Amino acid sequence: MDLNFQNGEELFQFILLGILIFFTLILLIVVLNIFMTLKAVLNEKAGIKTEPFTLNNFWDRFNSLKPMSEEKDILLDHDYDGIKELDNHLPPWWLGMFYGGIVFGVVYLLNYHVWHWSPLQAEEYEIAMAEAAEIKAAGSDVAVSSIDENNVELLTATADLETGELIYTGNCAVCHGAAGEGGVGPNLTDEYWLHGGSISDIYKTIVHGVPEKGMIAWEGTLKPKDIQQVSSFIKTLEGSNPPNGKAPQGEIYTPEEAPATDAAEEAPAEELASVE
Ligand code: HEC
Known part of the structure; x- marks a missing residue:
């Protein structure tokens, strides 16, 4: 005891x-x-x-x-x-x-x-708070130390792109279409962009949103890593030309980077396609 x-x-x-x-x-x-x-x-x-009273007449x-x-x-x-x-x-x-x-x-x-086998309400609360603090610490670690719109890098690993796709399907497909063909929001598969088509442009648009035009700022909902993953996934959509594509909006985006980066940006599309 x-x-x-x-x-x-x-x-x-x-x-x-x-x-x-x-x-x-x-x-x-x-x-x-x-x-x-x-x-x-x-x-x-x-x-x-x-x-x-006996056991026999109990019932x-x-x-x-x-x-x-x-x-x-x-x-x-x-x-x-x-x-x-x-x-x-x-x-x-x-x-x-x-x-x-x-x-x-x-x-x-x-x-x-x-016997204190199960935690009381107050203890449950403490446990939940400790867990949340751990998660928060892990999350803010990423936020503070590594990723922001100035240093965000395109991810090409299949796992990252698959996670990105999941995030996209769960949060973005309602407005941008299941295949990125556009709807309420613009077509994400063409080479025209309202706010720039580089990885850091896309990252920035998703983080801050365009609230006055109906694009939510996602920084409160998605972690920096999530946004990096979904941005990278969106980059793989370029040129996929899905049916019912929304008419292009904005300017043609031509990457300023060296051609080597260009090749790297195309790789994920093949990688993802080979997985599916
Ligand atoms: C409620 C509808 C809605 C949702 C949900 C939404 N968007 Fe948007 N999105 C928009 C609209 C509308 C625009 C166009 C904003 C403008 O006109 O400037 C936009 C613009 C964008 C752009 C810029 C496109 C360009 O041409 O520059 C990107 C990138 C983008 N959204 C990504 C996302 C991602 C990633 C998600 C999910 C995490 C998402 N959006 C969720 C409505 C939405």
């Missing part, structure tokens, strides 16, 4: 509670006993033999509710202005819930307050 008391006061409260429960139980047994004895005496007076006693058709037999001779008193028993479902509730209460007390 692991009793983790923070201080003497808690221990004192626990012992007090134990004593209280103990005496309540004793009291309950005494009252029950008096009640049973009284009942036996009354029954004897009325000529009814009381069967002692009969438990299920001793008299149906309505037999109610006339159990009417007491108390009659108050026509209101009669019925001496029926509690139905089994009620007793079941009652005793079940007691058992549940004991298990609950032992689990949460004696």
Whole structure:
């Protein structure tokens, strides 16, 4: 038994509670006993033999509710202005819930307050906060130390592009079309861009959005890494020419980088296509 008391006061409260429960139980047994004895005496007076409580008649006693058709037999001779008193028993479902509730209460007390098997609400809260702090620390690490629109690099690894595609399908496809063909938002597969078509332009557009034109700023929702992944995925769409493509908007984007980078930018499209 692991009793983790923070201080003497808690221990004192626990012992007090134990004593209280103990005496309540004793009291309950005494009252029950008096009640049973009284009942036996009354029954004897009325000529009814009381069967002692045994395991054999347990269910009969438990299920001793008299149906309505037999109610006339159990009417007491108390009659108050026509209101009669019925001496029926509690139905089994009620007793079941009652005793079940007691058992549940004991298990609950032992689990949460004696053995501390499960965390209490306050502890659950602390655990959740600690987990969140860890996640936040890991996330902000990426945000602070590595990626922003000035140094963002095009990702070409299949895993990154697949994650990017998932992010795209989950967040962006509603407005930009499932294949990037455009809809509410512009076509992302052509070489025309409203806000620039370089990886850092795209990254910047997604981070800050164009709120007045209906493009949300995603920095509060997606982590920098996510945005890098989805930007890289969008770059793979260029030239894919999906059906129902929206008419081009903006300027033609011609990469300023050296041709070597150009080749690298085309590689992911093939890589992704070979995976699918
Ligand atoms: C509610 C609709 C909506 C959603 C959702 C949305 N966009 Fe947009 N997006 C737009 C609109 C509208 C524009 C055009 C803004 C403008 O006219 O300047 C746009 C523009 C863009 C551009 C610039 C295109 C260009 O021609 O320069 C990129 C890149 C982009 N969105 C990426 C994304 C990504 C990635 C997501 C998901 C994380 C996303 N968008 C989610 C509506 C949306």
